[in-house]
Structures are given as structure tokens and as C-alpha cells.
Amino acid sequence: MKRIVYREWRIPPTQFWSTLGILAAMVGMATLAFGYMEHTGHWVSGMNNSVVWGTPHVFAVFLIIAASGALNIASISTVFHKPMYKPLGRLSGLLAAAMLMGGLLVLVMDLGRPERLIVAMTNYNFSSIFAWNIFLYTGFLIIVIAYLWTMADRQGAAFNRPVGLIAFLWRLALTTGTGSIFGFLVARQAYDAAILAPFFVVISFAYGLAVFMLVLMYAFDEDNRPIGEKIMRRLKNLLGLFVAGGLYFTLIYHLTNLYGAKNDGFELWLLTNGGMHTFMFWVGSVLIGGLLPLGIIYHPELSKERNWIMTACGLVIIGGLATMSVVIIGSQAYPIQMFPGQTILESGFFDGVNGAAAPYHPTIPELLLGLGGVAVSLIITVVGVRVLQFLPESLADDVVALDEELLREEAFAKPA
Amino acid sequence: MAKSVLTVGLVALGLVWALAQTAQADDMKRYVVAGSQAAKLESCVEPTELMRRQHMEFIKHQRIATVHEGIRIEKYSLSGCVDCHISYNAEQIPQPINQADQFCGACHAFAAVNLNCFDCHAAVPNGTPLNAAAMAAHDAAGVAAQVQSSRDGKGH
Amino acid sequence: MEKVIDMKDENDAINPQRRAFLGVAAGVTAAVTVAPGVLLHTVDAAPRAEPVTSDVRWGLLIDTAKCVDGCSACVDACHHENGLNLQTMPAEQAVKKWETQKPAWVRKVKLQDNQTGRMTTLPLMCQHCDDPPCVDVCPTGASFKRADGIVMVDRHLCIGCRYCMMACPYKARSFIHSDVHGQLTSVPRGKGCVESCNLCVQRRDFGQESTACVDACAAEGHHAIVFGDLKDPDSTICKLLNEMPSRQLREDLVLNTGVRYSGV
Known part of the structure; x- marks a missing residue:
């Protein structure tokens, strides 16, 4: 086993600057979209008084939970003592901080009064999970930066394990908090379920890992750095496990709802009759985000090809956005059941007349704002790996630590 | 020579500008x-x-x-x-x-x-004022109603 | 847009006369008819000097049997009282979309029982919960409950995150999606904040007897809405609540609402 050497990302300057240029253009468009929505008011967006959180929130929540998921790789090495993952720790921390920044920025840019952010920083209502999340998010950033320091600096190495442990516990709290934003809402049938919190934790593992693998494989390919079969197989299998876990939680969530008669209406609507939302659930969340990647990951032949693994990661991300849209938009579109056993014939405020779902049609500015968050995350990542030593020179099989699973096999292989 | 004239000119211009600013500020204070x-x-x-x-x-x-x-x-x-x-x-x-x-x-x-x-x-000042005496007077004369009616042009 | 400005000017032009008039008539307290059928009560018009206390709890009782299908007097009166009608549809907006984005503090809802076919019509507004979910979730404390039971938004603190709208079981809140011009002095409101029924808080603080919707309903002769102090056993609303069966909407959530319905 060789010593692990970290090096800046040495792609040609033209490629670096053009990548940065494209991302900066995306951020520019998002800034324009933000200015437009804030100047004219939210009426130019598709969001309304029934579906109050829309496309920007889909991107923001996805980025935030993917951020906490991306940090997992570092935790596996530090907290769970898997030396094989150690060379990946720095990139994992960088991605976590970058995606959190991107997600938070989108969330803030969509506020009705974003210039009052200082109010949110100085007035807290501690019965609000949202207020707690403000601490969880800022705390996460600080801890991740400290964590990166312990990974990169000789002086910090002594603190690596305690800080890593805190970071791991903190990211669990963060994703639980994010899930609880929805899980604690008694008002809407689709929420009001504590299972949303662990569900968010599990899908955060999957989304974070998918983003991490994509970035890792792309960065290594462009710089002609080798990734060995051993580490690829480990990452791929881990992704499969997390995706399957997400599917399992989805199943349990819907089974729970289906069991009680009071939620029949909602489940019937979402699973069979909800138009765009039904499509998003079955095709987006279950098929693209779950079954297809699982099929690729566990396929005996496809799973050996890098391009297919990258495809699987891409599918998990697309499916993740679809899942977020079902959880965030679909759940709001279904009308609140204020009068059980009665049908609403007329209403002055879209209370679900004859059971109709609330309308929501995403608009271009919302989409641009969301993509801007993605671009911000990528800019931070690209600049980070370019100027600092985040990426290991090589992840070839002879460089990474021995696979302790194989060690065990060898041990078993010994004659008794 | 030309240079010193220019300097004096510039200084004078600067003084006038400063004076104008002060005067304007004085004016603006009221x-x-x-x-x-x-x-x-x-x-x-x-x-x-x-x-x-x-x-x-x-x-x-x-x-x-x-x-x-x-x-x-x-x-x-x-x-x-x-x-x-x-x-x-x-x-x-x-x-x-x-x-x-x-x-x-x-x-x-x-x-x-x-x-x-x-x-x-x-x-x-728009609509019913937030002052008790005035409000009572308003109500007494129905002015509030008139103001409101004229606003949306319907007159309830 | 131009039209709005015109109307504002016309309206503003009245102010000087009104102001001159006020100087003379200040201090007069009376109950007079300001429009056919509308009776304004000004019993004790002293502005509030002491902080509101929990000795009172304001609430509404809505008798759905008296609420008339097709009548929207309460909604119109609310728009008028709180200046919601001053916020006009942006010129480039589609009417259908604006319908989903315009403010609504109170709306009429018509229901039919799935089993019996019985029809009910009722006004629906903020239910002024004793334990309001919107207050629990607000990150800045902008959504709050006044000591006298009124649930409202402090627009100085509201950052427009709309979490309270997610949390409200009655969908009682609306977000101000566009610029507002020509606001009323008594009801400041502007783009980017969330708002909802506040039981005509401006009337409460000046000691007026009822709310705009109650007055309008009474003026129509329906008397379907009663306003009063839920803690005063001698108040009309308490007596009525004692006499007739009533319920809270979504009572399974045990929010102890300040707005009660009978006949639904």
C-alpha cells in the first residue's frame, strides 16, 4: 500500500475556466430570476396560496439533504474505521459544505422578504423546527470546516475522530430536522407522519452518495486519475443499499397511510389519480429513482461498467428531485380535509371543490433559481478542488487501504 | 504660467463646489x-x-x-x-x-x-384614522364610508 | 396600473376636507346610520391604553342555518375594511392564476354531505386557535397570539417563508403576491408577507363592538355571525354557545378554536 497523496485538480486552464463560465452563467440567470421574482412579487411564479412551496424548495431541500448525505463518506472512514474510505474524506466534506450553501441560498432567495434575513438571525421562536434548523445548518457548516481542517492539517489530525463523530451525529440531527419540517405538520394528511424524518435520513444517504460518486468519477476521468475496482465496487454496493432503503421507507409510509380509512382518499389520489403528481411518484420516484438504478447496480454485467454506474447515479439524482416534488408539491396540492364526509361544492379559496387538487404550474424563474443553487454548489466544489488539495492522486487498488472484508475472508480461508 | 492658472482655476472651482454643497445642505436641513x-x-x-x-x-x-x-x-x-x-x-x-x-x-x-x-x-392619511376622537367623528358623519366608497368606485 | 393611480388621486383629494372636518367634529361619540341598512356602533371609542389581557378571548359563532347561499356580504365587507380590494390584479397576470394568488381573509364555502345530501354554506376564516400551529412553526415569532386570543402576523418580523401556510389546518392564510398601493392607515400591508383574519384588530383596539363581517351580515338581515368575548358568561356569544349545539372545525386536532360553527 502506497502513501496517499492529495493534489489540486490539474485539468487544462481552458477547460477549468469554461466550466466555471458555464456555472457562473447559471448563477447569473438565477440571480436575474431572483431579482425578477422579488421585484414584481411572487405572482410571476407558479406558487400560490394553496401550493406555497414550489420548485425552488424542491431543489433547496434536495441540496440540503444531499449535503448531509455527502458527508457520510467521511464519517464511514472516521467514525466506522474503514480506512478504505479515508482518501475520499476531503472531497466528501467539501461537497457537503458546498451543497448546503447552494441549498440554503435557494431557500433564502425565495423568501417573500429576503432582505429581512437578519430578522431570522436575531429573532428565534424555539418551538419552530425551522428556527432550530437555522442553528443546525450554520452549525453544520462550521463543523464541516473544522472536520476538513482535521483531515488536511497535521495539527488537526488529533481531533479527527472526535470532530468526525460530532459531524456524524450533527448530520443525522440535520436531516431529521429537515424531515421534521414536513413530518410535524398536523394540518396536511401527507405530512403528519414521524416516519418522514428517518425517511429523509435514508434518502439523504442515497442522494449524497450519488452526487459524490458522480463528482468523483467525473473529476478523476478529466484528470486521468485512476479509480480502482475495489473502491468502485464498495461505493456502488453502498448506493444500492441506500436506494433500496429509500424504497423500503416509501413502501412503509404508503402502507401505513393505506391501512387507515381516513387517508384512503389521499393515497387513492396520489397513487392512481393525481395527474402530474402520480406520474412523478411512479415514474420519477419509484422507477427512475429506485428500480432502474437498483437494476443497474445489481446487474452482473452492467454494474461493471463505469458509464452505467454513472447513469445509475444520475438516475438516483433525477429520481430524488422527483421524490422531493412528490413530498413537497404533491402533498400540498391534495386539498386539506376540513369537512370529512362532505364534498365541497363551491369555495372562494380553492378548498378542493369536488375533490380537485390545487393547481401548480412551475415557471421558468423558479426553475432557474433552483438550478442556480446547484451551480453555486458546483462552483464551490470546482474552485475548491482546483486550488486546494482535496482529491487524492490515485484511488487505484494498490493505493487504497486493504479491504477489511477480504481480510476476513482470508482469515476464514486459513485451515483451522 | 499656464499651469499655475489651471491650478488656481481648479482650486476656485473646488471652493465654489464646496460652498454650493454647504448651502444645499443648509437648505436641505429644513x-x-x-x-x-x-x-x-x-x-x-x-x-x-x-x-x-x-x-x-x-x-x-x-x-x-x-x-x-x-x-x-x-x-x-x-x-x-x-x-x-x-x-x-x-x-x-x-x-x-x-x-x-x-x-x-x-x-x-x-x-x-x-x-x-x-x-x-x-x-x-387614508381611510379611517387611528385616532379615537377622529374616528368617532368619522363614524358620526359617515365620512369613512364615503372615503371607502370613492376608492373602489363602487359605493357599498 | 394607471387606473389604480387615478383612483388613488381621487380618493386622496377627499382627505383635506375630511381633515378640516375632523377638527370641528372631534370628540363626538354617536351611533348613526352611514348607509341604508348599515348601523355603525361607536359605544366607547377610547383607544386602548393598557396592554391586552387574557381576561377576554375574542371569538365568533357562525350559525350555518342562517348563512345564505350566494351571499358574500361578509367577504366584501372584509375586503373593504382591510383594504384587500386595493390590491389589484397585475396587468400581465392571467385571471385564473390570480384567483389562486389573491388575498383572502374570509371565504364562503358550500358543502354537501356525501351520505345525506344536506347542503351547508358557511364563511371560513382564521379560527383563532388557542394552540395555533402557525405560531408553533413560525421561525421568527412573527406569527403570534395576542393575549386576547387574536392570532395575527407581526408584519415587521415576517420574512415570507410561508411555513405557517403549510401548517394551518384551515388554509386560512394568504401570501401577498404583488405590490400593494394606497394602503389604509389602519391596515398596513405589503408585498412578501403572510396575512390572515385578525378579527378586525383595529376595531378591537378602539373599543368598537364588532367586526366588519358581522356588521355586514347583520346589515343583510342574516345575523349568521356573532362576535364576542368567549370568557364573559353574559356576552351574547356565550349565551348562544350555551343554548345551541356547536362544534370546532377539525376538532380532532384539539386546537380549541375561537371560531365555532353550529349546524355543520
């Missing part, structure tokens, strides 16, 4: 608009110097008392500012107080301080 109720008074609810420096604190304190505790008699009310400092043009139309040539607007523009009270608050 923000109380002629014709408003405030122009007839000696000072505001507190001495002028205090008001200049502290008015935002007074208003902020009042706003908490009013919004959260329902207290409506405190002297530092924003609608009180508007009522007293509003001025009217030749057609007797009240000029929004945050307009650049009006009491709040002019000073905030000069001091380069963002003024966003009037994003939400009425910048001219």
Missing part, C-alpha cells in the same frame, strides 16, 4: 414641509435634536406595544408622523410622505438611509 401641521409647531413630540437621532427607536418601541399589546395611545405613532407632516399640493392632494421632496423622503434620501416603512404603511 425638511419640515411648509404648509404641513408640523410647520406650525415648535417641536415634535420630543425636542427636535432627539427626534432627529432617535425617531426610529421611538417608532420601533411603539410598534411592539401596538402590534403585540394593542396599545394605541403612545405618542410615537407612525400614523401620527404622517398626519402631522403631510403636505398638500395646489389641488389639495396629499403628497406621499416618502416622496423625495417630502418630510421623510427628503431626509432619508439626504442621509442615504433606506426607508421601507411605507412599503406597507400608508404614506398619506
